[in-house]
Amino acid sequence: MATETVENYIKALYALCRESPSGEAGVARLAQELGVTKGTATSMIKRLSLARLVKAEPYSGIALTAKGNKIALDVMRRHRVIETFLVRILKLDWADVHEEAERLEHALSPRILDRLDHFLGRPSTDPHGDPIPDAAGNVSEARSKPLAKCRARERVRIVRIKDQNRSFLKFAADSGFMPGVNLVVQSVSPQSASLVVRAARGKPVTLSQIAAAKILVKMI
Amino acid sequence: MATETVENYIKALYALCRESPSGEAGVARLAQELGVTKGTATSMIKRLSLARLVKAEPYSGIALTAKGNKIALDVMRRHRVIETFLVRILKLDWADVHEEAERLEHALSPRILDRLDHFLGRPSTDPHGDPIPDAAGNVSEARSKPLAKCRARERVRIVRIKDQNRSFLKFAADSGFMPGVNLVVQSVSPQSASLVVRAARGKPVTLSQIAAAKILVKMI
DNA sequence: AATTAAAGTTTGAGTAGTCAAACTTTTTTG
DNA sequence: CAAAAAAGTTTGACTACTCAAACTTTAATT
Numbered sequence: 001m002a003t004e005t006v007e008n009y010i011k012a013l014y015a016l017c018r019e020s021p022s023g024e025a026g027v028a029r030l031a032q033e034l035g036v037t038k039g040t041a042t043s044m045i046k047r048l049s050l051a052r053l054v055k056a057e058p059y060s061g062i063a064l065t066a067k068g069n070k071i072a073l074d075v076m077r078r079h080r081v082i083e084t085f086l087v088r089i090l091k092l093d094w095a096d097v098h099e100e101a102e103r104l105e106h107a108l109s110p111r112i113l114d115r116l117d118h119f120l121g122r123p124s125t126d127p128h129g130d131p132i133p134d135a136a137g138n139v140s141e142a143r144s145k146p147l148a149k150c151r152a153r154e155r156v157r158i159v160r161i162k163d164q165n166r167s168f169l170k171f172a173a174d175s176g177f178m179p180g181v182n183l184v185v186q187s188v189s190p191q192s193a194s195l196v197v198r199a200a201r202g203k204p205v206t207l208s209q210i211a212a213a214k215i216l217v218k219m220i
Numbered sequence: 221m222a223t224e225t226v227e228n229y230i231k232a233l234y235a236l237c238r239e240s241p242s243g244e245a246g247v248a249r250l251a252q253e254l255g256v257t258k259g260t261a262t263s264m265i266k267r268l269s270l271a272r273l274v275k276a277e278p279y280s281g282i283a284l285t286a287k288g289n290k291i292a293l294d295v296m297r298r299h300r301v302i303e304t305f306l307v308r309i310l311k312l313d314w315a316d317v318h319e320e321a322e323r324l325e326h327a328l329s330p331r332i333l334d335r336l337d338h339f340l341g342r343p344s345t346d347p348h349g350d351p352i353p354d355a356a357g358n359v360s361e362a363r364s365k366p367l368a369k370c371r372a373r374e375r376v377r378i379v380r381i382k383d384q385n386r387s388f389l390k391f392a393a394d395s396g397f398m399p400g401v402n403l404v405v406q407s408v409s410p411q412s413a414s415l416v417v418r419a420a421r422g423k424p425v426t427l428s429q430i431a432a433a434k435i436l437v438k439m440i
Numbered sequence: 441a442a443t444t445a446a447a448g449t450t451t452g453a454g455t456a457g458t459c460a461a462a463c464t465t466t467t468t469t470g
Numbered sequence: 471c472a473a474a475a476a477a478g479t480t481t482g483a484c485t486a487c488t489c490a491a492a493c494t495t496t497a498a499t500t
Binding site: 003005006036037039040043044047058059 | 456457460461
């Protein structure tokens with residue numbers, strides 16, 4: 001079994017590879033993400049490479065192997081199932097569960113994970129709208145687009161908030177932006193890099209393009 | 221915060237001090253309990269002593285300090301709340317939950333512990349009848365006596381099974397011996413070191429004194 | 441009391457993970 | 471393209487935890 005630290009490196013690498021156009025991660029971002037020095041990250045990459053969890057040549061990009069990818073999906077599954085449990089059953093604050101799940105995800109046995117998943121009714125997404133991989137590692141991402149790409153007068157439904165940052169989630173929740181909520185885009189102003197949206201029975205809210213890029217929606 | 225390893229040492233020390241008449245633990249038993257060598261245990265005791273969690277002189281007994289005791293009770297609280305959750309909510313097998321809780325107990329934040337405890341209705345004992353310390357560290361042990369001390373014809377109710385061993389618990393569950401179950405002691409034979417008991421609507425079962433010593437009962 | 445067994449300790453070594461700081465390679469940019 | 475910045479690597483050292491094996495002290499037995 002992968003140690004807790006290894007699982008965290010793999011998980012971070014998965015996310016970094018996702019968001020990079022080349023599909024490869026770099027040591028500097030990885031180190032920053034995990035709060036360690038570059039040297040530490042380099043030596044860990046060497047170990048992961050030896051364990052065939054990543055593919056990496058010196059001074060070049062890092063990519064997960066199939067084996068590494070499997071672990072990443074497994075950790076994500078545990079993380080998201082726990083988040084769902086914490087919000088739905090224990091009524092923890094939507095904005096807080098990420099940090100809590102971060103610790104618990106490493107202590108969950110396959111047996112408990114399955115019971116928890118069953119108890120929750122096999123949820124397909126977590127409270128932020130992030131898809132939960134199934135036990136075999138299949139992820140079904142609902143097609144969606146960032147709110148930032150919407151045009152004026154569009155009617156959409158929020159499906160996902162793509163940021164685990166506590167303060168951003170707090171802001172989103174306070175503004176009523178959570179998965180399932182319907183919005184109307186009232187206006188878009190490219191020059192001020194912002195747009196105004198209104199939730200079902202709420203007041204109009206102005207969002208920066210940056211914030212709106214983290215809110216994924218589907219048309220309704 | 222105490223590391224996971226430290227928590228395990230403290231927990232084992234607590235149990236050993238409890239069951240020893242002198243109230244002190246020894247390195248050999250401690251090492252055996254934790255599956256490490258005596259040397260490893262000795263060096264850890266030195267560290268715990270330095271951290272003021274235990275009181276220990278070379279070649280003499282080990283006792284927890286007030287600080288150490290606090291940690292032990294806290295870990296036990298987490299352990300037993302989780303066990304209760306696993307049995308009551310996730311329907312895990314009574315005999316299996318100890319090992320599972322062993323891993324989870326170290327990952328539980330105070331916040332989640334409290335929510336879980338609240339969700340379960342602030343239980344006072346876990347599924348084995350072990351008392352759950354409250355958040356302040358108070359434990360209220362229901363007065364009871366071992367089934368082994370009962371005389372023939374006594375009617376009693378099981379309040380606690382004092383053994384976390386999987387196979388013993390499996391045996392106990394299969395025989396219908398669980399907290400809350402009423403028993404009638406049918407006969408006691410000191411020469412064969414055994415006694416025969418019968419559960420409410422079950423068949424008579426012969427128990428060794430050793431097994432009966434682990435079953436705590438109260439008179440009804 | 442002398443011997444043996446058990447309990448406890450010390451030493452030297454190893455793994456996992458980390459840092460600081462010096463260093464090398466690659467990329468960016470004036 | 472040359473200089474500077476950024477990215478990546480190496481080295482030496484440290485903490486936490488572990489073992490095996492030699493050793494010392496205490497307890498048990500003859």
